[in-house]
Amino acid sequence: MQRRSLGQPRLDGIPQAVIMQMLIMNSLRWTRQRKLILDALRGRKDHPTAEQVYHDLRAKGTTVSLATVYRTLRALARQGLVRELHGEGPDRFDPDTSPHYHFRCTRCGHVFDVAVPYKDELDQVVVGPGFVVSFHEITWEGLCPSCRGREGSQNDEGR
């Protein structure tokens, strides 16, 4: 969706004031809900779903509607402040928009960051005449440590 490159803002590293600026510049308003959702996402490494963000917020006693969580997350993605991850099950959101790769557990659906360095040269790939590449993604699939143990049982948490 959004174009990414080295030096692109990542939610984690940006002071709130700057995020505020970015939103305002796009005539987006700095509301209580957006602040809460941003805060709920900052620094997270677990790539939560909209539903998870929603639940975490109300677990903290604050209230934001699920619709607003979705609207905000998608809006932030459009601004390039978060990254949307697609796969089996509901979409997940990553506050780290810097180029990096993911591992997805085929059993529980959880997504983890992978430390393999980003391969800039892959963005230079010629897919064919007339194709324009914005970026690439690499996703590994398999079992995460905790699902590896319970091979037999059916576990679908986090979907």
Next chain:
Amino acid sequence: MQRRSLGQPRLDGIPQAVIMQMLIMNSLRWTRQRKLILDALRGRKDHPTAEQVYHDLRAKGTTVSLATVYRTLRALARQGLVRELHGEGPDRFDPDTSPHYHFRCTRCGHVFDVAVPYKDELDQVVVGPGFVVSFHEITWEGLCPSCRGREGSQNDEGR
């Protein structure tokens, strides 16, 4: 989901009789519907959605319910005879299960094969202690030739 490696069956190259065998061996029956769906998928390079397969079949005058198309496609995926592709929009199905990569147009959602050779070494990546990697995927995103022209207009066919 399914483990893939060089030499794994690809729907395109397998004689129907062999597919029949594979199904029977798993106590799956060789029905009119399954034959039709398999035929509709064979040799296709456009990674259709279940809905598209469904429509193509009834355009040919044959009738299979959408539920059966879904059930069959998912069953074939479980047998490793087709590959499921996730992304924005509905799932797509690829009759070619040999290791290869994809390009997805962010405007129309169409998926294309990418000629970049499969990097076996990436399956050896150590994600972390306790992780088991089954395979990896690389997906490029950007604009396909036909969407590149109509940048301004909103085009969402094929979703």
Next chain:
DNA sequence: CTCCTTGCAAAGGATTTGCACTAAC
């Protein structure tokens, strides 16, 4: 004749949307 499949319609999960209301700017 047994068990797997199908079709249909209903159910389900994930996500979006219409609308009246509220709150930024």
Next chain:
DNA sequence: GTTAGTGCAAATCCTTTGCAAGGAG
């Protein structure tokens, strides 16, 4: 005051499922 954002419920999209009838082995 304007205009964008919110909550809520309804709507939508994609997909799965329950069940009775049909068909393969």
